[in-house]
Amino acid sequence: MIVKGEATYFDGLTSKATETFVSFDSSAQTFSILLEENTLSWNTSLCTIQITKGKLEVHLNSDTQYFESLDPKFAEIVTKTSPTIKSKNVFHRLMHAGFKVHLSILGFIIALSVVMIFFVLPYVAENSVVLIPKSFDDQIGEYAYNDMILTETIDERKSKLVQSFADKMELQNQKKMRFTVVESPIVNAFALPNGDVVIYTGILDQMKDYSELAALIGHEVSHVTYRHSMKALSRNLSTYVFISAILGDINGVITILWQNAAQLQTLSYSRKLEEEADNMGLSIIQKNQINPRGFVDLFETLNTNSSLDLPEFLSSHPVTSSRIKSMKKQAKGSKFVINKELQGLFLQIKSQN
Amino acid sequence: MELTQTEKRNYDLKFIGTGKEFFSIFIVNWLLTIVTLGIYYPWAKANRLEYIYGNTEFEKSRFKFHGTGLEMFKGLLIALAGLLVIFGMIMGLVYLFNSIFFVFLIYLVIFALIPFAIHGTLKYRMSRTTWRGIRFGYRGNRVELIQKFIGWAFLTVITFGIYGAWMTIKLRTYAVGNIKMGNAKFNFKGDGGTYLGLMLGGYLLSIITLGIYSFWWRRDLYAYHLENAWLEHDGNKINIKYTGKGSDFFVTDLLNILTIIFTLGFGTPWAEVRLLNLMINKIELYGNINFDNLEQTEQDYKDATGEDIGDMLNMDFGI
């Protein structure tokens, strides 16, 4: 089939527009551009053909010559019969799929990302912690410890007392535990992956019985034993890297929005870790025949004050009432004896000098 | 062709792209970038530029971006290899002399790369852009620009940044003054003092008005850059006027922020198109150049290394 249409030709030498006619032979796939002095013949294989907003443009490859046509019939025949348009590259083929397909692609990528962020990555990240050498826990913990301790005042006397208090307990620990008491009104304590536990005087001041301190120690030791810091770090890091990689250069704003959304996942995760630490902490307390009521008291103090947690840079959340309730239930009927030694140490810790 | 048109008139310039189409580009680019683990990035960039240029119409003819992803990918490899060698050498020095003093050289290298990237980007972008088949071109000299740039930067440092206003103007004068559109030539003439006033005044007013004036400030800066530029050809000229208002910038930004937030970021293409409309469609061109008479004078130039270095330095030229 041969179609003929009005066109404007540019010779690539000047910007002069030449109004002319172009005929297109669909079987030979050739354009014939009628000029005053001669007729140009371009095979579609030598051209880049595009149609945007009703304007057909045919550019001669590696050249600046081209013609354009606003003739809808001409454009329609060319686009329908010319294989070069369809066989272009993946990008053009996908572009031709249309807006609905593009919306579906977006939906698909979002769905896949959500599955990755909330299910696949956390699982992989948590389980791949096994592959991280334990010496890394020590390095990262020591680094964090040295970094934070620079700006703090250590209470050497109380640190020593808490250390001997903990040493008297059976902690089921795999790492050597080192306790540091820091002077601060903050009602909090945290454990680092290398076995360093930092306890603020604020929380010690709130305690009324040695069983509370024992509960705190049991809880923090469990964080270290289960490598909770590393698990949280691994999850946060992998989520962060994944989101950055997926959204990367696309848009800074989207990336920030998604990073924040992923924080929700982190929050629920740290809740799970806290529960795990509570449970193992309780079993330590029970093994040491200490009153598990200490846990309940500790939580109630924290509930009215602040939080007992992993280091702040990893996560932070309050003690929930459900945590207290479940602890009350588990503590019921536990056997315990009064440990004079621990009680004595606790009194020394509570005394001002 | 001796036709010279002398009667002055207005010229047509408009952006005809739509958010919906731009969204499609964005999604397909995104998909291909993810699937190729990021390697598609230069092609994605070429697709985006091709769309923006191809949807900008001047005197009823559209611009065309001829650059390809492959060119930019090659440029990226060269740029990466070059940077790797340079940083390797610096790290070697650090190791050899056991002194981190040499890390300071990295900053110097990054700094020296700025004029390099400006030159490369202009040269590549201009030569790969055509209008009615006529190539744009950048005739600046790389060594000259680097020398000038270092001099200006030195003056800026010793004047505690005050000379920065003059530096911006001189850089603009040099860059724009070397841009050709076939045998038509762009020019820029600005004044460092005026520009400094614009910067300081805008800054102070923005602080006093708690940021509200910043929209008017941005408009003033954009208008200053445009209105001090002109195109000349055969003794004829076109002058530029920007009719956008500060309130237009305010409304556009507000709508864009809302668009982005309420679409969780995926409405960004619509926001970008809205901004392009503001930047392009409010430009008024007035003069007497005859656009049938441009001649092809500029060479093809396919080395995109500078463009890629510019990308790495996160520079955006907005052209």
Ligand SMILES: [Zn+2]
């Ligand atoms: Zn905890």
